[in-house]
Structures are given as C-alpha cells and as structure tokens.
Amino acid sequence: ILRSVLSEPLKQIAENAGQDGAVIAANCSGNIGYNAKTGEYVDMIKEGIIDPVKVTRLALVNGASVGTMLITTEAVVAEIKKDEPAAPIGGMSGGMPGMM
Numbered sequence: 001i002l003r004s005v006l007s008e009p010l011k012q013i014a015e016n017a018g019q020d021g022a023v024i025a026a027n028c029s030g031n032i033g034y035n036a037k038t039g040e041y042v043d044m045i046k047e048g049i050i051d052p053v054k055v056t057r058l059a060l061v062n063g064a065s066v067g068t069m070l071i072t073t074e075a076v077v078a079e080i081k082k083d084e085p086a087a088p089i090g091g092m093s094g095g096m097p098g099m100m
Helices: 008-016 021-026 053-073
Strands: 032-035 040-043
Touching: 008 021, 008 032
Parallel strands: none
Antiparallel strands: 032 040
C-alpha cells in the first residue's frame, strides 16, 4: 500500500501543472524527477529540487496514522453526495405599485 501511494504527491504536482500525473510518475525513477516549473525531467539533486526530510517524514507518518485509524475502527463516517435539482429560475418582479 505504501509503495503505491508514494507517487501520489508527484502525480498531483504534475496534474496541477496540466500534465498527466500517471505518465509523469511512470517516467521518474531514482534521482530523475519532473520539474513542474520548466516541464522537464531533470536530476532533482543536481537541480536542488529536494523535499525536506521532515516534511516527507511527517506526510508518511500522518498518512499511516489515518490509515491505521480506518483499519482499527472498521468504520468511516462520510457524507453521501445528494443529486439535487438545480434551483428554479426566479420570475420577474412586478415592479413598483402603479407602474403597470
């Protein structure tokens, strides 16, 4: 599970840049990553594009914590999306008294 979600931040960054996140993630490995600013694949270490260890670690710890809670509680409370009809178009008002 952990391996499959590690590429999600990269996919989201690529999608925010207007690219196909799955394609970008598939083309990245090792030090080669996607520079969303330039739209190029680069050696991330040489370019100075690195995630601070603390940020990466906290993201993994928080994600694992949420996953653990969901597994141990065996229940999730979520809002069910309701398909509601669009509001009707309002009628025209009568204007001021005596005008019509």
